[in-house]
Amino acid sequence: MEKNWWKESVVYQIYPRSFKDSNGDGIGDIKGIISKLDYIKNLGVDVIWLSPVYKSPNDDNGYDISDYKSIMDEFGTMEDMDELISEMHSRGMKLMMDLVVNHSSDEHHWFMESRKSKDNPYRDYYIWKPGKDGNEPNNWTSFFSGSAWQYDEETDEYYLHLFSKKQPDLNWENPRLRKEVYDMMKWWLDKGIDGFRMDVINLISKADGLPSTSKGPAYDWGGEFFMNGPRVHQYLQEMNREVLSKYDMMTVGESPGASTEDAAKYANLDGTELNMIFTFEHMDIDSGPGGKWDVKAWELSDLKEVMSKWQYDLHDKAWNSLYLNNHDQPRMVSRFGNDKEYRVVSAKMLATFLHMMQGTPYIYQGEELGMTNVQFDSIEDYKDIEIQNMYREKVIENGEDHDKVMESIYIKGRDNARTPIQWSTDENAGFTTGTPWIKVNPNYKEINAEQVLSDSDSIYYYYQKLIKLRKEYEIIVYGKYDLILEDHPQIYAYTRTWKDEKLLVINNFSSEEVILPLPANLDFHTAELLIGNYEEAYATSLYDEKLKPFETRVYLFK
Structure with missing residues (x-):
């Protein structure tokens, strides 16, 4: 088996909005990250994956990008970004940026031009279609609830958005668009970053003719026509030739709905596409037939089956990424462990279980503290667009039971991962001197970095040992x-x-x-x-x- 630095690395994911606020505005920022680099380095990690810090109206917390070459004001400046890259490299750490190119913000200048007229040069940077018999062009639904199409009066057509209506899908059929994306990637790599985590990258190719799905409304919402589409490998191989192969870098592609057979192509060992992908299969073992919010108890037999399948099927064919939580998933100790009386030992067990498998392990910020899910009293306290859209659709529009829907949010909501990092027992957990953009988990008095760093038997130091073992033993x-x-x-x-x-x-x-x-x-x-x-x-x-x-x-x- 070929040895590579990205196989031997351990990655730490930072969700900047919730990591550390340096200026008291209640929002984490780049200077806050710089102030905590030694804390991360001390764990032993090699790579930081930074969730988006690009300019954005923040409809989906930065995953709606209005300028790929500028930094969001709330996070700082490009000078701060340059300093972060330099400070990380001086500590021997690499930086992997989030690449969000299935869609942009509707406030990106490409889209603002695109919607002006049907003959605008930017029109086919996006996917526009006329309606059918007074309805949307097809019956696809968005990941964030509702139709995947938005009507635009200006040109009397609809544009596709697989996520929020403020996140129009880019048209990868257009070679000019692809070149713009590749040039932007090179611009960042020339700046000194070391790789990309590619957001929903397996959605970039849609089926010819954009046919309607006939699989029923609840869970099968057109995914068979936009997941792992007909030209996705062609596009990724082109991206690899034009950009990825020219740099010593790390790539991981977020790939909902990808099978192990798909992964063996995306992350093939001949290196013509990506280094690895993120699978979602193990994240679905507590989902019932109605999808994510149809929560069911998970079984250890299901976890064994899914994890083993990915280990066996990718061995000597592709490389696994290993994770149990991230910015889109609930806290792993609450989901797969016991976040009450056995919080510390179960957090250590889960870390061991994961880090000892074949693949590159990903640690999500706060995991090394044993941070847990949160239960806010009011739906108003939740900031995530996916949660808010789902609640509105189920409770307000369809009259479903409020308590039942809140229970599913407590278990599966993305904001579980997005509460601020609990640095200390100070007000707002030491995250900010201002009012945090989202409430802090009330258990910060017991669970915080100050506490784990003073306890030699803590989860943090256990992670340190795990990572050290990985450096010592090739097995x-x-x-x-x-x-x-x-x-x-x-x-x-x-x-x-x-x-x-x-x-x-x-x-x-x-x-x-x-x-x-x-x-x-x-x-x-x-x-x-x-x-x-x-x-x-x-x-x-x-x-x-x-x-x-x-x-x-x-x-x-x-």
Whole structure:
């Protein structure tokens, strides 16, 4: 297997609005990030992925970009950005920017020109269609609820927006548009950034003729015609030839609806497209037939099946990205662990479970503190457009039960990840001296960076150990994954094999003590415990060993 720095790296994602405010306006900013670089470096991470800081009207918190070569005023200036790149590089860290090119803001000058007339030179930078019999051009629905089409009186046509109506989709069929995107990417790479996380990149090619879906209104909303579309690989290969192959850089493509077969093409080992993609399959194991907001209890068997499939199917074909939460997902300790009495041990277990797999691990800000989901009293306290649109559609327009809908928001809402980082016990968790743009999670008095940094047994220092092990043992990066105890309802255990070494990773996903029934063909005479989340974890023999609640252990044997 070819060795690469991006395979051996650990990535830390910063959502700038919620990270650290330096000027008291209640919004995190670039200077705030610079002030905390040593905190991140101390964890041992190599790469920071920065969610969008470009100029934006902020309809979707910066994922609606009005100028790709300017910085949002709230976040600072281009000089601040240059300083951030320089300060990161001086610490030996790399910077991966968010690239949002499936859509732009409707306030981007391309779109403002595009909507002026049908013969404007920018018209086909976007996807415009006449209506059909007084209705939208087709029946696709937006990721953010409602129709994916917006009528525009000026030219009596509709434009496509798979997300907010202020996020019109770019028309990748247009070679002029593609060249503009590639030039912009090179501009940032020449500035010194080290890679791109590509937002919903597998949506850039839409099916010819934009046909309506016949799969029913609830969950199948046209995705078969815009996910992994007919020319997506052609476009990414062109992007690779024009831009990516010319730089020593890292790429990861967010790819909703991508299968392992798709991933093997997007992240193929011959390097003609991307380094890796983000799958969503494991993020859907608690979704019922009605989609994300139709919450159901998740099963460990489902997690095993999905994670193992991606490990097996991509081995020697492509590279995995590893994550359990990000800016679009709830907090992992609340979702997959126990955020009450076993918060610390279950957070450590989940980190071990993930970081010991084959792939590049991603840490989302605050994960290393064990930050949890939040339950705001009022729908007014939620800022996310997806939450607000869903609530309006379900409760206000369709009369669904308020409490039931709020419960699904508590479990799955994106704002769970977007509450400010809890730096200290000071007012507003030390995030800002002003009024935070979104409320702070009230548990910041108990959960904060000040506390974890003063406790040698904290989640933060556990992450530090995990990352250090990854640097020391190639098997953790490159070893082959094999699931064991496949049918055990509480234990997720697997091995990694590399050359003449074997790694055994054991995770108890329950709040009960569990007997560990290991297969007899594993030889533990030379087993060395590399890491565990209980101090007294040791074993002369692992057979029929008792695991504590949410216990994790990693053994190396040769």
